[in-house]
Amino acid sequence: MGDILVVAEHLNGALADITFEMLAHAKTLAGQTQGQVVALLVGGSGEMTGQLGAAAKVLTVAADGNFNPALHAPALQTAVDAAKPQVVLVGSTSMGMDLASALAAARNLPLAAYCTQVTAQGGKILATSQLYGGKLLVTSDLGAGPCVAAMLPGYASADAGKAAGSPASEALPAPADPGKVRFKRLILPEKADVDIQAQDVLVAIGRGIGKKEDIAVAEELAKALGAAVAASRPIIDAGWLPKARQVGKSGLKVKPKVYLALGISGAPEHIEGMKGAGTIIAVNTDKNAPIFDVAHYGMVSDLFDVCEALTDKL
Amino acid sequence: MKIAVPLKQVPDLVEDLEVAASGTALDFDGLKMKLNEFDEHALEEALLLKEASGAEVVALAIAGAEADRMLFTALAKGADKAVKVSGVDANADNHALAQAFAAAIGPLGADLILTGVQSASDRDGQLAPLLAARLGLPCVSVVTGVQPQGKAVLLKKEYSGGVMAEFEADLPVVLGIQAARQTPRYAPVSKVRQVQQSAKLEDFAASGGAAPSQVVKMAPPPRGQGCKMLKSADELLAVLKEKGVV
Amino acid sequence: MTLVFEHSMKRPQRARHTSSVQKESAIVDGIDISGHWNKMYAPREITAYDPGALDRVTAIPGAESMGWCYQCGKCIGVCPVDNVGDYGPRKLFRKLQMGQDLINNPDLWQCTTCMNCLRVCPKEVDMIKIMPAVRAQAVLDGTNVPQELQDMFRNVAEYGNPMGESARKRVRWAKDLDFEVKDLSKAPQPVETLWFVGDYYAYHGRGNDAARAMARVFNRMGVDFGILGSEERCDGDSQRLAGEPGLFQMLAEHNIEQFKKHDFQHVVVSDPHAYNALKNEYPKLGGAFTVFHYTQLLDQRLERLRPLLTKRFEKKVTFHDPCYLGRHNGEYDAPRALLNAVPGIQFGEMIRCREQGYCCGGGGGGMWLDGFMSDHVGERLSENRVREAVAVGAEVLAVCCSYEVSRFEDAVKSTGNEGKLQVLDIIEILDHCMG
Numbered sequence: 002m003g004d005i006l007v008v009a010e011h012l013n014g015a016l017a018d019i020t021f022e023m024l025a026h027a028k029t030l031a032g033q034t035q036g037q038v039v040a041l042l043v044g045g046s047g048e049m050t051g052q053l054g055a056a057a058k059v060l061t062v063a064a065d066g067n068f069n070p071a072l073h074a075p076a077l078q079t080a081v082d083a084a085k086p087q088v089v090l091v092g093s094t095s096m097g098m099d100l101a102s103a104l105a106a107a108r109n110l111p112l113a114a115y116c117t118q119v120t121a122q123g124g125k126i127l128a129t130s131q132l133y134g135g136k137l138l139v140t141s142d143l144g145a146g147p148c149v150a151a152m153l154p155g156y157a158s159a160d161a162g163k164a165a166g167s168p169a170s171e172a173l174p175a176p177a178d179p180g181k182v183r184f185k186r187l188i189l190p191e192k193a194d195v196d197i198q199a200q201d202v203l204v205a206i207g208r209g210i211g212k213k214e215d216i217a218v219a220e221e222l223a224k225a226l227g228a229a230v231a232a233s234r235p236i237i238d239a240g241w242l243p244k245a246r247q248v249g250k251s252g253l254k255v256k257p258k259v260y261l262a263l264g265i266s267g268a269p270e271h272i273e274g275m276k277g278a279g280t281i282i283a284v285n286t287d288k289n290a291p292i293f294d295v296a297h298y299g300m301v302s303d304l305f306d307v308c309e310a311l312t313d314k315l
Numbered sequence: 316m317k318i319a320v321p322l323k324q325v326p327d328l329v330e331d332l333e334v335a336a337s338g339t340a341l342d343f344d345g346l347k348m349k350l351n352e353f354d355e356h357a358l359e360e361a362l363l364l365k366e367a368s369g370a371e372v373v374a375l376a377i378a379g380a381e382a383d384r385m386l387f388t389a390l391a392k393g394a395d396k397a398v399k400v401s402g403v404d405a406n407a408d409n410h411a412l413a414q415a416f417a418a419a420i421g422p423l424g425a426d427l428i429l430t431g432v433q434s435a436s437d438r439d440g441q442l443a444p445l446l447a448a449r450l451g452l453p454c455v456s457v458v459t460g461v462q463p464q465g466k467a468v469l470l471k472k473e474y475s476g477g478v479m480a481e482f483e484a485d486l487p488v489v490l491g492i493q494a495a496r497q498t499p500r501y502a503p504v505s506k507v508r509q510v511q512q513s514a515k516l517e518d519f520a521a522s523g524g525a526a527p528s529q530v531v532k533m534a535p536p537p538r539g540q541g542c543k544m545l546k547s548a549d550e551l552l553a554v555l556k557e558k559g560v561v
Numbered sequence: 562m563t564l565v566f567e568h569s570m571k572r573p574q575r576a577r578h579t580s581s582v583q584k585e586s587a588i589v590d591g592i593d594i595s596g597h598w599n600k601m602y603a604p605r606e607i608t609a610y611d612p613g614a615l616d617r618v619t620a621i622p623g624a625e626s627m628g629w630c631y632q633c634g635k636c637i638g639v640c641p642v643d644n645v646g647d648y649g650p651r652k653l654f655r656k657l658q659m660g661q662d663l664i665n666n667p668d669l670w671q672c673t674t675c676m677n678c679l680r681v682c683p684k685e686v687d688m689i690k691i692m693p694a695v696r697a698q699a700v701l702d703g704t705n706v707p708q709e710l711q712d713m714f715r716n717v718a719e720y721g722n723p724m725g726e727s728a729r730k731r732v733r734w735a736k737d738l739d740f741e742v743k744d745l746s747k748a749p750q751p752v753e754t755l756w757f758v759g760d761y762y763a764y765h766g767r768g769n770d771a772a773r774a775m776a777r778v779f780n781r782m783g784v785d786f787g788i789l790g791s792e793e794r795c796d797g798d799s800q801r802l803a804g805e806p807g808l809f810q811m812l813a814e815h816n817i818e819q820f821k822k823h824d825f826q827h828v829v830v831s832d833p834h835a836y837n838a839l840k841n842e843y844p845k846l847g848g849a850f851t852v853f854h855y856t857q858l859l860d861q862r863l864e865r866l867r868p869l870l871t872k873r874f875e876k877k878v879t880f881h882d883p884c885y886l887g888r889h890n891g892e893y894d895a896p897r898a899l900l901n902a903v904p905g906i907q908f909g910e911m912i913r914c915r916e917q918g919y920c921c922g923g924g925g926g927g928m929w930l931d932g933f934m935s936d937h938v939g940e941r942l943s944e945n946r947v948r949e950a951v952a953v954g955a956e957v958l959a960v961c962c963s964y965e966v967s968r969f970e971d972a973v974k975s976t977g978n979e980g981k982l983q984v985l986d987i988i989e990i991l992d993h994c995m996g
Contacts, residue, residue, distance in 0.1 A: 012474055067480065071453050095474050098432070098456040098491065102440035106413075106448030111528035112440045127531065133435045134328045137341075140532040141438060148528070151440070181453050181485045185469075190477030202560045212709065214932045226560065238494050244477050251457070251473045251493070259560050266328075280558050282551065283542075289331060293542050298554055300545045303766060310548030315561065329720070329727050347727070349719065501711040503700045504718050505807025 003036025006086035024162030033121035054164035070099035071182035087146035135291030193245030202228035209264015249274035267292025319425035353431025359495035379405020403523030411523030417449035432491035443491035456491035623694030630654035636678035646938035674925035696804030721794035743787035751824035752787035761963035774992035798838035803926025817848030827851035833885035860895035873905035879955035882918035883962035923964035943972035
């Protein structure tokens with residue numbers, strides 16, 4: 002008990018930032034529970050093991066380098082049985098979704114998803130989840146443990162989860178894979194017309210734009226600012242802009258000098274993609290939109306009025 | 316092929332959400348609920364599979380405020396059967412819902428179970444993997460694009476940064492749908508009303524368990540984290556100038 | 562072979578062909594009329610095309626009159642869409658006659674139901690009945706309904722308004738007033754006038770301006786009025802005309818139920834679409850009330866209103882007749898009476914006025930089809946109308962339908978007339994003159 006097990010995530014040969022963020026979360030938590038930070042690396046390389054210095058120990062499971070839920074979920078369960086941690090941290094990510102709930106159900110463990118924070122207080126593990134499109138924070142009592150928390154990217158510093166030095170590693174047996182889910186291939190995105198990650202200024206649009214034709218208003222403002230137009234998921238799903246312009250959890254993470262969020266409500270999946278921006282300016286007709294919680298400047302206004310007024314002045 | 320689509324009701328985020336006096340739950344009084352948008356995508360994907368290769372689509376919902384509307388709308392869109400599951404609160408945690416849905420889905424002998432990848436109220440994990448665990452089936456989440464391939468399906472799972480992975484999964488399998496291949500169709504009220512007269516919902520009595528964790532606090536995020544409100548485009552322009560981008 | 566043609570407004574009998582017999586030798590009453598190789602007694606083809614397309618339309622209840630067209634072309638001369646594109650009942654009929662389907666066709670969605678065609682049609686081909694009926698079929702079958710329209714239907718079905726805004730925010734506009742508006746949903750009480758505010762007045766920025774103006778004018782005039790507040794829903798008329806009669810019914814049933822809860826003398830509406838719905842359609846569903854458009858109510862009380870108009874409005878003003886108040890319901894005078902009471906006003910008509918008024922493009926679902934229409938017309942109807950207002954020398958284009966303020970202001974910008982033409986709801990002008 003007292004140990005924190007961090008499930009390392011890697012994609013296409015590299016450890017993902019969320020892994021280091023979780024190690025940072027784990028270090029703080031392990032201080033409170035007076036235990037150790039243990040990392041689980043399934044299908045990773047020796048090089049990756051070497052990067053997990055923030056953990057006292059790394060449990061490794063040999064497997065193909067590509068994520069497969071049918072293999073990784075049972076591997077996690079094996080590791081939890083072996084390591085008996087008090088808290089298991091999984092990423093609130095595409096991979097994490099295939100792991101956390103399966104573990105919780107298989108071992109009947111309390112689980113909190115979409116967590117921004119996990120603390121140990123008075124022998125209990127408390128996890129705070131960001132729910133309802135970011136409108137509410139909900140704190141769950143996960144009991145004395147063992148328990149599972151799925152951590153949202155962006156709520157700890159990845160750097161704080163990195164440390165020099167190779168941790169001790171222990172190999173665990175790979176679980177039998179009945180082969181019901183088979184990985185075929187990885188599909189990498191096409192080269193984009195515009196690299197939104199390389200822009201200083203982004204004019205981002207969300208559902209508030211209303212109609213495809215009205216994107217032109219944002220494009221004019223972008224042109225006047227020497228910026229590029231980016232968008233949240235609904236715009237991309239509707240096919241109004243190419244995927245390369247998507248900012249968010251399943252799109253790109255951007256860190257421009259200035260991020261102008263127009264008609265974007267600020268759902269957590271989107272915030273994940275842009276909270277690192279230098280200055281976030283949000284325009285929305287809803288004064289309670291969650292975007293205003295992360296923005297540095299905000300305006301409760303119709304985005305069209307603002308765009309037109311700005312474009313005129315520039 | 317038989318496809319089961321469990322549908323979940325969630326608070327409509329267009330509304331302002333209020334916390335109940337207890338401080339640990341939502342105030343559901345007068346709160347507008349609606350179908351989880353991702354479940355709508357799951358239903359759309361099921362209907363597209365039915366149109367492409369012929370399949371039987373069974374929609375399920377937990378008895379509650381939105382159940383009838385969700386189920387009749389599903390039938391109006393083209394679902395073949397609709398099942399209303401009683402025995403658990405429609406606003407309960409996903410653990411309880413998964414137990415009830417699993418009891419109703421088990422006897423169906425479904426090859427494919429499609430449901431939304433997540434919902435706004437997923438405090439205790441997502442419905443798809445919890446349901447899969449109950450049914451003893453594999454689960455893949457964040458799926459866009461499902462293609463039947465004999466006794467299996469080919470699917471695409473989304474990662475961040477636009478990266479995707481292609482998998483092949485043997486049936487039966489549970490999939491958490493991120494987005495259907497096209498925008499979910501609109502079911503005209505005229506059609507839903509027609510269906511309400513002609514179709515019948517099946518009933519299934521299930522039971523749900525208690526959630527393994529309790530809520531100790533529910534509150535809006537702390538405001539005033541330095542968001543300075545501007546009053547005009549001129550002020551906005553001043554900020555842009557100050558940051559050196561204009 | 563007999564052809565019966567009744568020169569009346571009743572349905573003419575179709576020409577019926579009996580199957581014919583070809584004879585080499587025919588002598589009738591001693592006269593030899595034997596067939597020669599160049600005289601053939603055979604059914605002569607009137608058309609080489611498949612009449613199925615036309616039959617599929619006329620078989621739909623409500624769309625029968627589509628078959629009555631005799632191609633005179635009077636409708637084309639007055640069709641506002643043909644003026645900026647290629648459209649009109651005669652053309653639709655001809656296409657159907659030639660076998661081109663209307664149900665799965667962009668042609669189905671271009672009509673604004675302005676009624677100018679029906680006004681001049683000698684055969685009473687009734688697009689106001691045809692279009693909703695055929696559209697309802699297309700919507701039910703899911704046949705290529707423009708996505709913009711579907712999105713609007715979805716919002717109205719889910720939220721009771723086309724903007725997709727919360728019903729609870731319907732009364733937000735009234736917060737800035739310095740007096741209280743009686744919200745009957747919160748405090749039921751008898752009132753003389755039940756004011757049906759409408760979606761655009763409730764949720765659109767410029768509509769909010771007009772709503773506040775209306776409240777102030779009513780207040781100054783001592784009108785005893787109340788509103789339904791957050792219990793009000795979209796009147797549903799445009800949705801009915803765009804192909805969702807079920808949605809219309811759902812909305813009407815809800816609104817009628819609300820009306821029946823309260824004690825009032827008459828309903829006053831802000832916009833002509835609600836006027837049309839409440840006056841002509843709601844009674845069919847059990848909701849019959851005395852309804853006035855706001856211009857009619859104020860015109861009735863003009864002698865009480867006139868002394869309150871103290872501030873001058875010295876502008877050149879023209880007026881756009883809204884299709885659903887004018888042509889559809891015969892009211893052309895009330896708005897003019899109000900405008901002519903404005904001190905200092907210089908009122909002038911546009912060329913296409915009164916019965917010949919030119920549609921703004923918002924009716925029949927057009928309000929939510931601008932993206933779709935951009936593929937079919939050279940300029941928007943509202944842009945064409947704005948040019949006309951400017952051409953007759955107007956500084957202000959006065960309107961009394963909330964769709965129009967938004968459409969015309971947009972058109973003023975897109976035709977480069979910003980600063981030259983102001984668009985105002987009549988109620989805003991009256992409010993201005995009350996100081």
